[in-house]
Amino acid sequence: MYNHAVLNEAALRSGLPRGKMGIELHYFERIDSTNLRAAELARQGAAEGTLLVADEQLEGRGRRGRRWHTPPGTALAFSLILRPAAMQAISPGGLGLVGALGVVEGLHQLGLSPLIKWPNDVLLGGRKVSGVFAEAAWVGELLDYVILGIGVNVREEALPQGAEMDFPATHVEGELGRRVDRPRLLLDILLGVDRWYPRLGKADLLAAWEDRLAFRGEQVELSDGSAPLRGILLGLTVDGWLRLADQAGEVVELEPGAHRLRPLAEGRSSGR
Ligand code: BTN
Numbered sequence: 692m693y694n695h696a697v698l699n700e701a702a703l704r705s706g707l708p709r710g711k712m713g714i715e716l717h718y719f720e721r722i723d724s725t726n727l728r729a730a731e732l733a734r735q736g737a738a739e740g741t742l743l744v745a746d747e748q749l750e751g752r753g754r755r756g757r758r759w760h761t762p763p764g765t766a767l768a769f770s771l772i773l774r775p776a777a778m779q780a781i782s783p784g785g786l787g788l789v790g791a792l793g794v795v796e797g798l799h800q801l802g803l804s805p806l807i808k809w810p811n812d813v814l815l816g817g818r819k820v821s822g823v824f825a826e827a828a829w830v831g832e833l834l835d836y837v838i839l840g841i842g843v844n845v846r847e848e849a850l851p852q853g854a855e856m857d858f859p860a861t862h863v864e865g866e867l868g869r870r871v872d873r874p875r876l877l878l879d880i881l882l883g884v885d886r887w888y889p890r891l892g893k894a895d896l897l898a899a900w901e902d903r904l905a906f907r908g909e910q911v912e913l914s915d916g917s918a919p920l921r922g923i924l925l926g927l928t929v930d931g932w933l934r935l936a937d938q939a940g941e942v943v944e945l946e947p948g949a950h951r952l953r954p955l956a957e958g959r960s961s962g963r
Pocket of ligand 1: 768812
């Protein structure tokens, strides 16, 4: 029987590795950021699949320079060191997607039906439950390594505060209505990452993404700081760009990364 207040390191260790992800585990009760520490280890030559897990982060990093809130006993916060073999061809954005699909699979195991808000936020009930932050390091034109950082709100106390909140948020236990075994969820997410990582750049990865795309067929707004673009979300291109029918009926394609997406109405494609 677990004490749910602490992330059970022993349970995690005994379940690892189930595949390539987690071949080596570094566990921290408290850390600044697992992404930062993973980058240090990657620079020192740590192997692909090395996993860093923290129960609490003091300076968790989110996308677009935001902070990511990880109080103790409430969340999953972890990073994986990846060294994709086809280093020139892989975009770090694709790795973010692998992370999101891993989270989707872990949540499926709990009986939930998450969706992905383009490009790689995971939603339950139309609210963000997990964020993925892939940080790449290059040597010249070659990708040296990618740190795939994943945060999941498991309990209510993990919900972002103030300026950290980029989208309405939720937590797994709230959606499920019961306690969640965090080591188990983490192991299931790792299995999902393991399954999708070799599919990087393949058509079935894109199909899985499109299948799980939130707000498809609905009115959305995309903003990049200048005039927002509104239209109906159609789907994805083969490169993972977003296809949108704008208000004049023209199909527009938008590159991942630059734009923030929000739905214009309460829709049905929200995932539960
Ligand atoms: C986002 O902005 O949505 C992405 C947030 C990613 C947060 C995770 S928590 C574990 C890892 N370590 C970090 O510092 N950030 C990522």
